[in-house]
Amino acid sequence: MRIVAPLFCGLIFGAGLLISGMVQPTKVLAFLDIFGAWDPSLAVVMASALAVAVPGFMLASRRSQPWLAQQYFWPGKVAIDVPLVSGAALFGIGWGLVGLCPGPALENLATLSPGIIVFVVAMAAGMVLHDTWQRSRLLAQRDGQLARADG
Amino acid sequence: MADFTPVSAAIGGALIGLASVLMMLLTGRIAGVSGIFSGLLNLRGEDKGWRIAFIAGLILAPVIAGWIGYGMATPTLPGNWTVIVVAGLLVGFGSRLGGGCTSGHGICGIGRLSPRSITATIVFMVTAVATVAITRHVLGG
Numbered sequence: 677m678r679i680v681a682p683l684f685c686g687l688i689f690g691a692g693l694l695i696s697g698m699v700q701p702t703k704v705l706a707f708l709d710i711f712g713a714w715d716p717s718l719a720v721v722m723a724s725a726l727a728v729a730v731p732g733f734m735l736a737s738r739r740s741q742p743w744l745a746q747q748y749f750w751p752g753k754v755a756i757d758v759p760l761v762s763g764a765a766l767f768g769i770g771w772g773l774v775g776l777c778p779g780p781a782l783e784n785l786a787t788l789s790p791g792i793i794v795f796v797v798a799m800a801a802g803m804v805l806h807d808t809w810q811r812s813r814l815l816a817q818r819d820g821q822l823a824r825a826d827g
Numbered sequence: 828m829a830d831f832t833p834v835s836a837a838i839g840g841a842l843i844g845l846a847s848v849l850m851m852l853l854t855g856r857i858a859g860v861s862g863i864f865s866g867l868l869n870l871r872g873e874d875k876g877w878r879i880a881f882i883a884g885l886i887l888a889p890v891i892a893g894w895i896g897y898g899m900a901t902p903t904l905p906g907n908w909t910v911i912v913v914a915g916l917l918v919g920f921g922s923r924l925g926g927g928c929t930s931g932h933g934i935c936g937i938g939r940l941s942p943r944s945i946t947a948t949i950v951f952m953v954t955a956v957a958t959v960a961i962t963r964h965v966l967g968g
Binding site: 785 | 830831832833835836837838839840841842843844845846847848849850851852853854855856857858860861864865868869876877878880881882883884885886887888889890891892897899900901902903904905908910911912913914915916917918919920921922923924925926928929930932933934935936937938939940941942943946947948950951952953954955956957958959960962963964
């Protein structure tokens with residue numbers, strides 16, 4: 677069940693992206709192009725997803741434990757800070773350039789399109805770059821604190 | 828308005844919402860694709876199985892749809908490789924720095940009514956719309 681449940685969820689998620697047309701970068705760009713031939717479909721996708729997600733997450737938060745695991749991994753951060761806003765801003769620029777975000781990009785790997793493979797490799801590189809940078813920053817911070825403690 | 832498809836958008840959206848809720852109810856995890864994927868990009872051995880399973884499901888969905896006669900069209904991408912690479916780097920780096928993407932912030936986060944996720948979603952929508960406006964209508968693409 678450890679594997680079956682997430683596999684099943686991935687399948688439903690993928691079916692949703694497929695049926696809604698959001699796997700197609702052109703469909704996403706048509707939503708983002710509000711000054712062109714605007715296609716509001718993505719807004720309907722979000723509204724419909726949230727109509728299910730809001731009561732669903734409310735239900736989940738009332739239960740003390742998930743059905744197939746020991747504990748919930750609810751996100752812990754609440755602060756609206758500079759990394760959140762600058763990260764979202766950079767993400768949006770990349771999303772607007774090609775019309776791909778991580779879910780549809782990974783789902784499109786099924787087409788074996790060279791452009792998609794290059795995008796996913798670049799996306800993975802961007803993630804590793806971020807995580808490596810954060811780790812070195814944390815280490816430098818800790819060294820700084822240790823140096824002060826020594827002094 | 829060209830190619831507005833409200834019915835398929837509503838059905839697909841409901842499935843995306845359902846998958847996000849089931850993921851939390853069953854496994855206790857947020858169905859944020861950038862977070863799930865980035866957790867595979869390190870050399871630690873643990874905590875990988877459920878991530879691989881979710882992404883495998885995501886990739887298998889169009890394969891199975893193809894078997895039953897609903898094949899997925901090959902995606903249309905810009906002809907310029909530099910644009911694809913820069914976009915990929917920005918999406919990867921930005922989603923990690925901002926703690927999520929369209930699924931994690933846009934669906935799960937707003938689904939939990941998190942002010943953090945609502946903020947992130949507004950910000951990335953604005954910069955994405957601005958990017959398309961500039962590339963299509965200012966530079967002319």
